Amino acid sequence: MGLDEQPPRWTGDREAISTPLACGLLALLVLLLNLNTLGAFFVGDDYDFLLRAARMDGLGDALRLTFWGEWEPAWWASWYLDFKLWGAEPLGYHLTNTLLLALAVVALFGLVRETWPESPPAAWAAALLFATHPLHDEAVVYLAARGHVMAAALGDGYEVIEEGLNG
Numbered sequence: 001m002g003l004d005e006q007p008p009r010w011t012g013d014r015e016a017i018s019t020p021l022a023c024g025l026l027a028l029l030v031l032l033l034n035l036n037t038l039g040a041f042f043v044g045d046d047y048d049f050l051l052r053a054a055r056m057d058g059l060g061d062a063l064r065l066t067f068w069g070e071w072e073p074a075w076w077a078s079w080y081l082d083f084k085l086w087g088a089e090p091l092g093y094h095l096t097n098t099l100l101l102a103l104a105v106v107a108l109f110g111l112v113r114e115t116w117p118e119s120p121p122a123a124w125a126a127a128l129l130f131a132t133h134p135l136h137d138e139a140v141v142y143l144a145a146r147g148h149v150m151a152a153a154l155g156d157g158y159e160v161i162e163e164g165l166n167g
Contacts, residue, residue, distance in 0.1 A: 019113070022124075023106045030102040030131050037094045037140045045144040046093075052076075053083035074154070075147050090143075097140045100149040105131040107156035114163040 017025075042050060052065065053076075062076035078096065086092025109127035116122050130136070130152075139148040 019110070022109065026105050026109055026127050026131060027102040029128075030105050031098060033132065034094075034098045034101065034137075034140050037098065037137075038091050040090060040094055040141055042090050042093075043142055046090075046142070049079055049144055050083070050088060053079040054088075056080045056083070072147060075150060078146060078150065093143045094140060097143060097146055097149060100146065100153050101131075101136055101140055104149050104152035104156060107153055107160055110160040111156050111163065114160060 049067075052067075056062070056065075056076075056079075059077050059080060062073045062080055065073075065076045082093050082096050105127050108130050109123050112126045113120065113123035136149070139145040
């Protein structure tokens, strides 16, 4: 292909699989890939964060807490809510991280699909690569790494919403 030639375009049906079905399939894939983590224990700094969450008097404390000088109120709020829901049971915390990863994968799929509507395979490729990349194991197993999947889910989710609003 020369520099002045256009790349081949997708000629298939953009809606061959509906968006809700695609999102459900991607979320199910993330859940299946991370089933083994649901039985994992707390590791490393997780214990420290669990103790701090147990000492929180409410969501307002999330605005005041720092760790290693980092201020992350959404992260602390998620730990507080997890502690209220699950107590000291690691399954719930791992489930939260798995669901956050699934949300990040679905949001990435939506973002790429909205950004390049003429190329649905790009959305699938990006979402599948993100969902299956081994780097994300740490963000699901090591609960203290929750900020990684939270940032991806919230960042990509915001972009999808903004793209939808501004069309």
